Amino acid sequence: MILHQKAVFKFIVAAYCVSSISLSVAGEAIPESSKPVTEQLVNTLTKLSGGPHAGYRANHAKGLVVKGEFTPAVSAASVTKAVHLQSAATPVIVRFSNATGVPNIPDADGNAFPKGIAIRFQLADGSYTDIVSISVNAFPAATPEDFLGLLNAVAASGPGAAKPSPVEQFLGSHPAALKFVTTPKPAPVSFATQAFYGVNAFKFTNAKGEVSYGRYRIEPVNGQQFLSKTEQEKAAPDYLMQELPARLMKEAASYRISVQLADAGDEVNNATVIWPDTRRVVELGMLTIRAVDADGKTFEKNNMFNPLVLVDGIEPSADPILLARPSAYAVSYGRRLSGQ
Ligand code: HEM
Numbered sequence: 001m002i003l004h005q006k007a008v009f010k011f012i013v014a015a016y017c018v019s020s021i022s023l024s025v026a027g028e029a030i031p032e033s034s035k036p037v038t039e040q041l042v043n044t045l046t047k048l049s050g051g052p053h054a055g056y057r058a059n060h061a062k063g064l065v066v067k068g069e070f071t072p073a074v075s076a077a078s079v080t081k082a083v084h085l086q087s088a089a090t091p092v093i094v095r096f097s098n099a100t101g102v103p104n105i106p107d108a109d110g111n112a113f114p115k116g117i118a119i120r121f122q123l124a125d126g127s128y129t130d131i132v133s134i135s136v137n138a139f140p141a142a143t144p145e146d147f148l149g150l151l152n153a154v155a156a157s158g159p160g161a162a163k164p165s166p167v168e169q170f171l172g173s174h175p176a177a178l179k180f181v182t183t184p185k186p187a188p189v190s191f192a193t194q195a196f197y198g199v200n201a202f203k204f205t206n207a208k209g210e211v212s213y214g215r216y217r218i219e220p221v222n223g224q225q226f227l228s229k230t231e232q233e234k235a236a237p238d239y240l241m242q243e244l245p246a247r248l249m250k251e252a253a254s255y256r257i258s259v260q261l262a263d264a265g266d267e268v269n270n271a272t273v274i275w276p277d278t279r280r281v282v283e284l285g286m287l288t289i290r291a292v293d294a295d296g297k298t299f300e301k302n303n304m305f306n307p308l309v310l311v312d313g314i315e316p317s318a319d320p321i322l323l324a325r326p327s328a329y330a331v332s333y334g335r336r337l338s339g340q
Contacts, residue, residue, distance in 0.1 A: 036327070037144045037145055037148055037324070038144060038324050038327040038328040038331060039328075039331050040148055041144060041147060041148050041151065041324075041328050042058045042328055042331040042332050042335075044148065044151040044152055044155055045058045045059050045100075045101050045151065045332075046058050046101055047155055048100070048101070048151065048154060048155055049061065049100050049101030049102045050102065051101050052335070052340055053101060053102070053103050054339050054340060055301060055336055055339060056101065056103045056336065057097075057101060057332055057336065058101045058331070058332035058335070059099065059100065059101055059332070060097035060098065060099060060100075060101075060116045060118075061097075061098075061100065061101045061102060061103045061105075062097060062098045062102070062103055062104065062105055062107075062112075062241070063095045063096060063097035063098070063116070063300055064095070064096050064097075064191070064240075064241050064244060064245075064292070064296065065093060065094070065095045065292070065293040065295075065296025065297075065299050065300050066093075066094050066095075066096070066244065066248065066289050066290075066291065066292050066293055066296070067091070067092065067093050067094065067289070067290065067291055067292075067293045068091075068092055068094065068252065068253075068287065068288045068289040068290040068291070069089045069090060069091050069092060069287075069288055069290075070084065070089065070090050070092050070119075070121060070257070070285055070286070070287050070288075071089045071285050071286045071288070072084070072085045072086055072087060072088075072089075072284065072285035073283040073284060073285045073286070075282050075283050075284075076282070076283070076284040076285055077206065077207065078206060078282065079204045079206055079212060079214065079259060079261070079282050079284070080204040080205060080206055080313040080314055081205060081206055081207045081312065081313035082129075082204075082311045082312065082313035082314050083123060083124075083311050083312070083313075084121045084123060084129060084311065085284055085285065085313070088124075090121045090122060090123065090124075091121075091122045092119055092120060092121055092122065092287065093119075093120045093122065093293060093299065094117060094118065094119050094120070094287075094289055095116075095117070095118040095296075095300055095305065096115065096116065096117055096191040096240070096244065097115065097116040097117075097118070098112035098113075098115060098116075098240075099111065099112055099113055099114055099115070099116065099134075100112065104237070106235075106237035106238075107187070107235065107236075107237065107238060107239050107240040107241060108187045108227070108232045108233075108235035108237075108239065110185075113135065113136070113185035113187075114134040114135040114136040114185060115134065115135040115188065115191065115194055115196070115240075116132070116133070116134055116135070116196075117131075117132075117133050117134075117135075117191075117196040117218060118130060118131070118132045118133075118305035119131045119132075119218075119287065120303075120305065123311070127311075128309065129309055129310055129311045129314075130305045130306055130307060130309050131198065131216055131218070131257075131307070132305050132306070132307045132325075133196040133197055133198045133199065133216055133218055134196060134197060134199060135185065135188075135194050135195065135196055135197070136180070136183055136185060136197065136199075137197040137199065137274055138176075138179065138180050138183055138197075138199065138271075138272065138274055139176075139180065139199050139200075139271035139272055139321060140174075140176060140177040140179075140180035140181065140272070141174070141176065141177060141271075141272065141321065142176065142270045142271060142272045142273075142320070142321065143320045143321065144320060144321065144324040144328075146174065146177075147321065149170060149174075150167075150170055150174070150177050152166075153165075153166040153167040153169070153170035154166075154167050176272035179272075180272075186226035186227070186232075187226060187227045187231075187232040187235065188224070188225065188226055188227070188240070189225040189226060189227060189243075190225070190240065190243045190244060190247060190253075191240055191243075191244050191253070192220055192222075192244060192247055192253035192289070193220050193222070193223070193224055193225035193226070194220065194224060195217065195218065195219040195220060195224055196216075196217075196218040196219075196255075197215065197216070197217055197218075198215045198216030198217070199215065199271045200215070200271050200307065200316075200317065200319045200321060200322035200325075201213045201214060201215050201262065201268040201269070201317040201319060201322075202214060202215075202216075202310075202314050202315065202316060202317060203268075203314070203315040203316070203317055204259065204313065204314055205313050205314075205315070206313070212261050212262070213261070213262040213266070213268040213317060214259035214260055214261045214262065214282075215259065215260050215262075215275070216257065216258075216259055216284075217256075217257070217258050217259070217260055217281065218255045218256075218257050218287065219255060219256050219258070220253070220254070220255050221254045221255065221256055221286070222254075244289075244292070245292045248289065248290065248291055248292060252288050252289060252290050253288070253289040254286055254287065254288050254289075255286070255287040255289075256283060256285075256286060256287075257283075257284045257285055257286070257287050258281050258282060258283045258284055259281070259282055259284055260275060260279050260280070260281045261279060261280045261281070261282060262275060262279065263275075263279060266279070268317045268318075268319070269317050269318045269319045269320070270319065271319055271321045271322070301336060302337070304329050304330065304332075304333035305329070306325075306326050306329060307322065307325055307326070308322070308323075308325070308326045
């Protein structure tokens with residue numbers, strides 16, 4: 001394992017708790033701009049959601065936990081020797097979610113996009129590995145600092161802000177952010193009719209030692225389906241969270257997980273640079289969701305998905321957004337566990 005899951009989380013969470021205790025002992029407030037950028041990101045996400053909302057995630061707060069299994073495709077072994085991508089099926093826990101830290105955001109609200117999927121592969125030795133992806137094949141910033149710049153600009157652009165507002169200025173000078181916010185994000189009929197994208201690249205190594213960089217794709221086998229604009233306007237606040245349980249009572253929801261491979265010379269460390277659709281895509285296997293997880297509420301509160309809990313055969317790229325995610329998630333997780 002690249003990171004040793006529980007031990008590492010406890011260490012990161014403990015480190016954050018210790019730093020906040022030492023703050024209060026010293027009695028001096030640290031200026032926001034002197035805090036680690038990942039902590040500032042969580043603070044701004046919390047502010048944007050009107051939080052803190054005790055016990056919820058600072059982002060992707062509203063979610064639904066389901067379970068099923070993943071069955072690898074024969075082609076997966078050509079890309080990676082990762083244990084869960086060889087021949088045996090692996091049980092999975094999956095959390096679908098809405099963007100923002102607003103726990104009751106209506107599923108069709110414009111701010112509830114991108115949608116999220118977090119997949120936990122429960123490995124035979126008791127450990128796990130995660131994939132955490134979104135419904136847009138893009139990200140608005142190449143670095144955590146730029147992402148913080150965008151979020152802070154949004155936070156400073158309330159109704160009374162002078163024109164051009166801070167966010168208008170930011171988007172005017174950051175084309176990737178402008179592209180992300182203007183990319184259409186139609187409301188899916190169901191989480192089962194929505195595709196998801198890994199956006200950050202990983203380094204894959206197969207049993208022969210051959211290396212390639214790739215980005216995950218998780219696509220519904222029956223294709224994508226979206227609501228019309230009128231249907232979206234009329235959609236019930238929890239329509240997605242209610243639709244999936246009803247669907248799963250009748251049938252499983254299946255997705256093909258694959259990896260889009262970079263060509264030599266493609267940018268692998270910048271999540272704002274999306275590779276052309278002509279790049280080779282290799283199927284990794286089939287994700288089948290079968291039922292709502294009856295313990296899902298407890299599970300989502302007590303667990304943190306982490307895109308960097310990896311197994312031999314998959315390593316992170318040097319993408320700074322990818323590398324920042326675990327510590328941002330740990331800040332949010334630490335607060336969730338301590339009821340903040
Ligand atoms: C620096 C960039 C990012 C920041 C600061 C950030 C922040 C966060 C935070 C604070 C959480 C809550 C974690 C928890 O409390 O357990 C979260 C969850 C999530 N993030 Fe990010 N994120 C970033 C980039 C991304 C990217 C690139 C993706 C996908 C490609 C993504 C997808 C998700 C998803 C799907 C969840 C929900 C996971 C779950 O269901 O537990 N995030 N993010």
